[in-house]
Amino acid sequence: MKTTVGAVAEMVGGQLLRGEATHELTNFAALDQADGTCVSFFGNPKYREQLERTRAGLVLVPDGEVKADHAGALVAVANPILAFDQIVRAYGTLPPPFVPGVSPAAYVDPGAFVDPDSVSIAPNASVLRGARIGKGTRIGAGAVVCEGVVVGEDCVIAPNVTICQGCLVGDRVILHPGVVIGADGFGFEFVEGRHRKIEQLGIVRIGNDVEIGASTTIDRARFGETVIGEGTKIDNQVQIGHNCFIGRHCIIVAQTGISGSTRIGDYVVLAAQSGVAGHLTIADRVTLGGRSGAISSIHEPGGTYFGYPARPFKEDRREAMRVKQLGNLMKRVKDLEARLEDGAE
Amino acid sequence: MKTTVGAVAEMVGGQLLRGEATHELTNFAALDQADGTCVSFFGNPKYREQLERTRAGLVLVPDGEVKADHAGALVAVANPILAFDQIVRAYGTLPPPFVPGVSPAAYVDPGAFVDPDSVSIAPNASVLRGARIGKGTRIGAGAVVCEGVVVGEDCVIAPNVTICQGCLVGDRVILHPGVVIGADGFGFEFVEGRHRKIEQLGIVRIGNDVEIGASTTIDRARFGETVIGEGTKIDNQVQIGHNCFIGRHCIIVAQTGISGSTRIGDYVVLAAQSGVAGHLTIADRVTLGGRSGAISSIHEPGGTYFGYPARPFKEDRREAMRVKQLGNLMKRVKDLEARLEDGAE
C-alpha cells in the first residue's frame, strides 16, 4: 500500500477535517497500534480513549465532534467502518486470485479425477488415486489429498493440509494450513499387557461452508462417519475425536478438544481451550465458556455453561463468589468460637 | 459400499427377522447416527434405548427379543459386534495397500539408504542424506525424513510428517499426519537482556509399536535422547518436551503436554488435556484424569489423580464436595451468629 491522505479522502467520499492531503500512508492499523504511516478508523464509542491518544496518520471519523490531538489527518465520513473496509479491500493483502491449472511441479495421480481447466493445483501438492476435486477448488502447495477423497466445488485447501483416504469435503469449504482430516481415531484394546490397535475404517464428512483453522485435527470414524455440519466454523488447533457428530453453524474456538462419539447440536459455541468428554450430547445453542470442560451431557438447549466440570453460568459464578468469601467466613467462625469461649468462662 | 440386506445377512450367517432382503445399504453407523441407508448393530444392553429409536436400514441383533420399531430390517446373529466388524472390514475405508516402490515424484537423496523394492515412498516425500528406511515401511506424500534418521521396518509414516535429523524410529511405528519428531527443545539462557539459544544436540528415540497422533510434537533432547517407550500410544496434538523419558505401553490422550526432563513410568495413562510439569517422575500405572496437571512427582505406582494441582482422586472429590456445600456452611454460620445475638440480648 502506498497512498496519501487526499487519495483516501477521495476514495471514500469523505471530508478532510484536518491534515495535509499529500501526507503518505503505507499501512492500516487499529487506533492503539497505528503510527503516522497508518490509516485507522473510529467506529465505536467504546474506543474514544484510544482515539484521543492515537498517533495514526489518518483517522476516519463520523461526522460530529471528535478529539484526537495526536492523530495526523482526520477525514469525516458517514460510516467509518464501511469506509475503512473499502480501503482495506483496496490495499490489503488479498489472497492470490484463483488461476485454474495444474502446476507441472504438482503430482496428480493418473487415477485421480481432476479437470485441469477448472481447478488449481499448486506446486508440490499431491492428489492421489481416485481423489476427485470439484471445479473452482484450489489445492495449496504441499497439500496432500489421499486416495478416494472427494473435495467439492470452490474450496480452498491451503498449503500443507492433509486429507486422508476416503474422506468427503463439501462445497465452499476452507481448510487452513496444517489441517489434518481423517487421521485414525485413538482406539485400542488392552490384550495381554499391550494396547492392540482397533482398526479405524470410517471416514470424515465435512459439510458445505465449513471453515477449519490451522493445525486442527479431525479423526476418522471407527466405522461410519465423523461429521462436521454445514456452516460450522472451527478455529486453530482444535481436536475432534472419532465418530463425533458436530451440528450446523457451530463456533469452536482455538485449542478446544472434543472426545470421541460426542454429539454436538446446531449453533453451539465452544469457547477457547474448552473440552467436551466422550459419548456426550450437547444440545442446540448451548455455549461453553473459555477453558471450561463438560463431563456430562447438556440436554437443555440454549444455556451458558462455565467451569470444570461445566455447570450453568450462574451456579459457577455463585460458587466462585463463595470461595472468594472464605477468608471472611473463617474470621466469622473464629469470632463465634471466641464469643462462646467468653460465654463459657 | 453398496450392498443389500440379504447380502449382509448371508455374509454374517444371520437370520432375517424382519425387512426386505433387497433393501440397499450404503453405509455403517452407530444406532443413534444411522439412517435407512446404514447397517448398524446392537451389541450392548446399555444402548437399548437407542435401539428402540434407531432408523437404521438394518440392525444386527442378538438372538432373542428386540424392540426396534423405527428400524428397517433386523438380522439375528450370535455376536452382533463380531458380525458388524466383519462387515466393516469388508466394506470400510481400508488404508491403501502397501505397494513397494519409490514414486518418481518423491525425492530420495543419493546418500540415503533406501531399497526401492522393499519400501514405499509417495510423491513429494523427501528422504534426505544418510536416512535409512526399513523394509515394509511406507513414507507418505509430503513427509520429510531428515539427515541421518533411521526408520525401522513395517512403519507407516503418514503424509506431511517431519522427522528431524538423527532421530531413531523403531519397527511397526505409526506416525499420523503432521507429526513432528525432533524439533529443537525449548531452552534459552538469559544473557544481557536477551534469550540466548541453548543448542539442542540430542535426538528422539521411538520404540517399537508406538503410535503417535496427528500434529503431535516431540522435541529432541538437549543432549542424549528424548525417549518414547515400546508400545506407547499417543493421541493427537500432544506436546512432549526435550529429554522426557516416557515408559512402555502408556496411553497419552489428546492435547496433553509434558514439560522437559520428566520421566513417565510404564502403563501410565494421561487423560485428555492434562499436563505434567518438568523434571518430575510419575510412577508406573499412574492415571492422571482429564484436564488435570501434575506439578510434583508421583512416586507411588498405580494411583489415580485428578485436579490442578493433581492429587489423589478421593481427595479431589472430597474437596469438590466441600466447595459445593459452601452455601450451606455460610447459612449455618449466619444462623449461629443470629442465635448468639439473640442469646446476648
Next chain:
Amino acid sequence: MKTTVGAVAEMVGGQLLRGEATHELTNFAALDQADGTCVSFFGNPKYREQLERTRAGLVLVPDGEVKADHAGALVAVANPILAFDQIVRAYGTLPPPFVPGVSPAAYVDPGAFVDPDSVSIAPNASVLRGARIGKGTRIGAGAVVCEGVVVGEDCVIAPNVTICQGCLVGDRVILHPGVVIGADGFGFEFVEGRHRKIEQLGIVRIGNDVEIGASTTIDRARFGETVIGEGTKIDNQVQIGHNCFIGRHCIIVAQTGISGSTRIGDYVVLAAQSGVAGHLTIADRVTLGGRSGAISSIHEPGGTYFGYPARPFKEDRREAMRVKQLGNLMKRVKDLEARLEDGAE
C-alpha cells in the same frame, strides 16, 4: 558418537580418577538416564543423589570428593558443565551445515526473488511468486513460502512450515516444522442464521531473532499486522490470534493460547498451557503461571499471576490454602452448633 573414556578425558583436559581409559562410550545422558555407554556430568549439587546412583560409563565431576558407586569412570575437570558442552558439541547431532543452492526438486516461482548462491532451498519446498528469501536463509523440505512473503537473512525455515501470503519475517528467525504463519484470523458476522466470513486482509510481521516452536500457529491480522516482537521465543503448539501484538524478548511456553487483538508487553513470560483472552493488555515483565488464564488486563508491570481467572500469586495461594482448610472449618462449625445445642438444653 564412538569414543573412549581416555579420549574424552584428553579432549576436556581432565584427570581420570577411576575407570578404564579404553572403555567405549557411544552416547550422552543425564545422570539418571545414563547407562554404561554414556558420558554424563555432575554440575549441580542438587543432583548429588542422582550421582550416587548413576550407572553412567563416565561422569565428569568437579575436583573434590564425589560418591558415585555405580558409575564406571570418573574424570575430574574444573567445570563439568562446560566440559560436557564441549563433548556434546563434538559428538552431538548437529543440524546439517548450510549449503547454498536450490535443490532441483524444489519449486521456486520465476517471479520469486531468490539468489541461488546465497540461500539453501531443500527438495519439495515451494517458494511462490513475489516471495523474497534473504541471504544465508535455508528453506526446509516441504516448506511453503507463499506469494509476496519476505524472509530475512540467516533464517531457518524448517521442513513443512507454511508462511502465508504477504507475511514478513525478520533476520535470524527460526521456524520449526509445522509452524503456520498467517492463516486467516477467526472472524465471522452472524447474518440470517449463518456465520459470514470477515475477510482477513492483514499480515503477520515477525521481528529479528524470534524462534517459534513446532506446529505453532499465528494468524494474520484482520487488517494491519499481527506482530511478534524482536527476540521473543515461542514454544510448540502455541496459538496466537489475529491482530495480537506480542512485545520483545517474551517467553511463551507450549500449548498456550492468546486470543485476538491482545497486546503483550516486553519480557512477559506465559507458562505452559496458559491462556490470555482477547482485547487485553498485559504489562511488561508480567509472568503468568502454568495453566492459568488471564481474562482481564494486567496493567502493573512485573507481577506474577496464577489461576483462572489469573490473579496475583499470593492471592491465588491464599485462596487455595483456605479451600484446603474447608474440612477443618466445617468441623468447627459443627462443634459450635453442638455447643449451642448443649447450651440451649
